[in-house]
Amino acid sequence: xxxxxxxGWLEALVAAALRTTLRTLLKPVFSPRWSIVFQRRWLxxxxxxxxxxxxxxxxxxxxxxxxxxxxxxxxxxxxxxxxLLYLHGGAYCVGSPATHRALxxxxxxxxxxxxxxxxxxxxxxxxxxxxxxxxxxxxxxLRQRGPVxxxxxxxxxxxxxxxxxxxREAGEEQPAGLMLLSPWAxxxxxxxxxxPPGEAMLSAAWAQACAAYYxxxxxxxxxxxxxxxxxxxxxxxxxxxxxxxxEMLHGQALALHEALQSAGVTSRCEITERRWHVFQLHxxxxxxxxxxxxxxxxxxxQRLDAVTAPRHSEHEVVIMGAGMSGVCMGIGLNRAGIRDWxxxxxxxxVGGTWWDNTYPGAxxxxxxxxxxxxxxxxxxxxxxxxxxxEIQRYAQALADRHHLGARTRLGTELxxxxxxxxxGHWHLRTARGDTLRARFFVCSTGPLNQPRWPGIxxxxxxxxxxxxxxxxxxxxxxxxxxxxxxxxGSTASQLVPPIAAQAARLHVFQRTANWVLxxxxxxxxxxxxxxxxxxxxxxxTRWAWTQVLxxxxxxxxxxxxxxxxxxxxxxxxxxxxxxxxALRDALTxxxxxGCKRIIYSNDFxxxxxxxxxxxxxxxxxxxxxxxxxxxDGRERPVDVxxxxxxxxxxxxxSSVQVTGLGxxxxxxxxxxxxxAYHGISVAGFPNLFLMLGPNTATGHTSTLLYIxxxxxxxxxxxxxxxxxxxxxxxxxxxxxxxxxxxxxxxxGGSVWAQCRSWYRMEGGKIVALFxxxxxxxxxxxxxxxxxxxxxx
Ligand code: NAP
Numbered sequence: 001x002x003x004x005x006x007x008g009w010l011e012a013l014v015a016a017a018l019r020t021t022l023r024t025l026l027k028p029v030f031s032p033r034w035s036i037v038f039q040r041r042w043l044x045x046x047x048x049x050x051x052x053x054x055x056x057x058x059x060x061x062x063x064x065x066x067x068x069x070x071x072x073x074x075x076x077x078x079x080x081x082x083x084l085l086y087l088h089g090g091a092y093c094v095g096s097p098a099t100h101r102a103l104x105x106x107x108x109x110x111x112x113x114x115x116x117x118x119x120x121x122x123x124x125x126x127x128x129x130x131x132x133x134x135x136x137x138x139x140x141x142l143r144q145r146g147p148v149x150x151x152x153x154x155x156x157x158x159x160x161x162x163x164x165x166x167x168r169e170a171g172e173e174q175p176a177g178l179m180l181l182s183p184w185a186x187x188x189x190x191x192x193x194x195x196p197p198g199e200a201m202l203s204a205a206w207a208q209a210c211a212a213y214y215x216x217x218x219x220x221x222x223x224x225x226x227x228x229x230x231x232x233x234x235x236x237x238x239x240x241x242x243x244x245x246x247e248m249l250h251g252q253a254l255a256l257h258e259a260l261q262s263a264g265v266t267s268r269c270e271i272t273e274r275r276w277h278v279f280q281l282h283x284x285x286x287x288x289x290x291x292x293x294x295x296x297x298x299x300x301x302q303r304l305d306a307v308t309a310p311r312h313s314e315h316e317v318v319i320m321g322a323g324m325s326g327v328c329m330g331i332g333l334n335r336a337g338i339r340d341w342x343x344x345x346x347x348x349x350v351g352g353t354w355w356d357n358t359y360p361g362a363x364x365x366x367x368x369x370x371x372x373x374x375x376x377x378x379x380x381x382x383x384x385x386x387x388x389x390e391i392q393r394y395a396q397a398l399a400d401r402h403h404l405g406a407r408t409r410l411g412t413e414l415x416x417x418x419x420x421x422x423x424g425h426w427h428l429r430t431a432r433g434d435t436l437r438a439r440f441f442v443c444s445t446g447p448l449n450q451p452r453w454p455g456i457x458x459x460x461x462x463x464x465x466x467x468x469x470x471x472x473x474x475x476x477x478x479x480x481x482x483x484x485x486x487x488x489g490s491t492a493s494q495l496v497p498p499i500a501a502q503a504a505r506l507h508v509f510q511r512t513a514n515w516v517l518x519x520x521x522x523x524x525x526x527x528x529x530x531x532x533x534x535x536x537x538x539x540x541t542r543w544a545w546t547q548v549l550x551x552x553x554x555x556x557x558x559x560x561x562x563x564x565x566x567x568x569x570x571x572x573x574x575x576x577x578x579x580x581x582a583l584r585d586a587l588t589x590x591x592x593x594g595c596k597r598i599i600y601s602n603d604f605x606x607x608x609x610x611x612x613x614x615x616x617x618x619x620x621x622x623x624x625x626x627x628x629x630x631x632d633g634r635e636r637p638v639d640v641x642x643x644x645x646x647x648x649x650x651x652x653x654s655s656v657q658v659t660g661l662g663x664x665x666x667x668x669x670x671x672x673x674x675x676a677y678h679g680i681s682v683a684g685f686p687n688l689f690l691m692l693g694p695n696t697a698t699g700h701t702s703t704l705l706y707i708x709x710x711x712x713x714x715x716x717x718x719x720x721x722x723x724x725x726x727x728x729x730x731x732x733x734x735x736x737x738x739x740x741x742x743x744x745x746x747x748g749g750s751v752w753a754q755c756r757s758w759y760r761m762e763g764g765k766i767v768a769l770f771x772x773x774x775x776x777x778x779x780x781x782x783x784x785x786x787x788x789x790x791x792x
Pocket of ligand 1: 756
């Protein structure tokens with residue numbers, strides 16, 4: 001069971017207002033004292049003020065002869081097959097598709113598939129089995145069109161469960177998944193507990209009166225009708241249950257989750273604290289409701305994608321990779337009016353490197369205000385250097401706010417991309433055999449997505465637990481064990497302190513000492529959060545930090561004040577934190593500051609001074625099943641081997657076979673190392689746009705500052721082709737050659753040429769780094785120079 005605790009004063013204020021409104025205007029009417037007809041009218045009148053997103057069209061229609069409403073988001077082809085059948089709540093007696101529009105419209109928006117909200121027949125006019133018959137008829141009709149996820153709230157949740165059990169009994173195909181919101185899963189008399197003090201909607205007397213209307217006629221009331229909670233629940237599809245603590249049906253949600261799990265069904269139960277019955281109906285007003293709906297949509301999308309057979313689809317743009325740059329590209333395309341795109345992500349979540357890197361202590365190494373897009377400041381950062389989970393949540397929140405999930409296919413790996421110069425389209429293939437056709441292909445996988453294992457003899461023979469920092473296994477215990485960390489780069493500097501706090505013994509294998517500067521971190525308090533909500537303050541803070549980091553770039557050039565200041569600070573920091581002169585020497589870099597990425601840390605040096613932590617500077621000779629042998633012949637036995645050895649940044653895009661004009665592959669084009677024009681376009685590969693491609697990494701600032709202009713540049717190129725009715729656009733080969741000649745000439749004499757790093761290839765060519773200031777890159781990239789591109 002997952003518990004969610006809504007936070008923030010604004011959310012608390014809105015929740016209090018809504019709760020009071022429900023208690024005053026709704027709860028008194030949901031009572032046996034009022035006629036059902038009056039209750040229905042009153043509910044319909046209140047529903048008129050629900051907030052429905054404008055991008056969703058709502059039309060009356062039917063499915064299998066059952067009337068209802070069709071809700072559809074946008075006017076471009078959906079990226080996934082399937083439908084969502086929604087069964088509204090209202091104790092089988094009141095409610096309608098109209099009363100639930102605020103929720104169902106958001107489900108259509110967030111899943112990208114049509115939602116059919118069934119207007120099933122209600123009691124007392126139509127007692128059992130009318131509602132179930134209608135639900136079955138609607139489901140069977142929708143099933144003809146593809147997979148169906150069934151969702152329902154309250155009585156609709158109970159009905160969804162009964163429907164699934166009825167299908168199982170009849171031996172018919174089950175829904176792809178079930179989403180039950182505060183389900184009324186047991187209608188047997190006296191099963192409702194006393195009203196909790198926070199209950200804003202229901203009363204036991206009303207629910208029981210309605211149950212009596214619904215179950216009035218049939219003698220044959222099997223347990224799955226009256227109390228599906230107590231039925232045999234085996235062989236049901238995966239279920240997502242959502243409920244709240246302040247509602248009478250809280251207990252039923254928990255009991256159902258337990259019963260499903262005991263029956264071997266995959267069930268997830270999400271409980272939101274301090275919320276009431278079906279609080280998701282307040283989507284658009286209440287942040288906790290929006291977040292719960294986003295989780296529902298995520299589940300529905302996953303279920304539909306899981307059961308859909310391989311298929312072919314056609315789009316204007318395919319984006320590969322749902323990291324920061326993929327998210328920015330999706331938002332940019334929507335804003336530019338290019339809405340027919342799909343984003344493919346091999347991982348099961350968005351965030352890219354922030355999804356992959358969950359090692360202990362992972363955090364950003366630039367101040368958080370610059371680790372947010374200019375159009376989406378984040379007033380909720382908890383500290384100046386945000387943690388990796390916080391950044392992943394930021395990426396997720398952005399994707400949710402801009403409804404990117406509807407156009408994102410998670411768990412989908414692209415294996416092949418081939419440009420067809422006769423039509424000007426890319427033909428793409430995924431690992432599971434889906435094929436896609438798109439005019440434009442955006443690779444937003446970035447440089448840091450292929451973990452690099454060290455090529456140390458015997459690595460595979462190690463018999464203990466072996467971890468790479470970018471593929472952390474949180475089930476591997478560290479407490480009280482002997483741990484070895486190979487590497488002392490940015491990643492190692494972050495994971496060594498938390499590992500040192502748990503391990504019985506820690507050996508840190510350093511090949512090269514690195515420059516370490518203090519991290520000017522601090523926790524953000526309520527005043528920061530308040531100020532961050534004021535746009536001028538947010539804009540100023542981001543701008544100010546950008547300038548500070550730009551100033552830091554000067555530190556990479558010999559003879560500058562910045563460099564002298566940084567060298568002095570690094571020496572002071574080391575001397576203050578490392579009292580042992582021998583250790584201090586071992587930690588003193590021998591290469592010029594800035595050649596590798598500078599580490600910002602306050603706890604790396606102190607961790608290395610702890611008595612149970614050893615810094616090993618003797619080279620590693622080999623790895624044995626028991627541990628690590630250094631070149632002096634000494635073996636250090638370890639239980640856990642952590643490789644913080646970085647990423648393969650040279651074999652960019654090596655997992656996808658990309659073929660451009662004349663059958664040339666990207667691998668062939670990059671045989672001398674990856675190169676592009678501003679890291680965005682590659683000659684011979686029309687309509688292909690890279691995000692954070694070759695020579696766009698920086699040693700001094702936030703990559704997000706580079707992503708935004710790259711996205712604008714790529715979209716401007718796309719618009720040029722679209723508006724001119726042409727087939728393709730590609731950077732001129734001579735322009736790209738000259739661009740890279742100048743770049744390499746500049747890099748040749750730079751600080752980055754003076755040591756080994758992930759910026760360089762074995763032979764010394766620097767393929768990852770951009771040598772200049774951010775402002776220089778932004779000016780060069782935006783607006784794109786028309787003459788640098790050719791079109792056809
Ligand atoms: P890295 O900078 O490439 O460091 C890899 C470390 O492993 C180095 O110390 C390297 O030693 C060592 N190593 C590699 N192969 C080895 C071998 N065979 N034997 C012994 N040692 C070996 O990788 P990283 O620390 O993962 O950082 C990569 C980049 O990720 C950073 O530069 C940064 O841009 C990014 N990053 C960002 C954040 C953030 O907060 N934004 C956090 C972490 C990482 P040598 O130095 O001798 O090669």
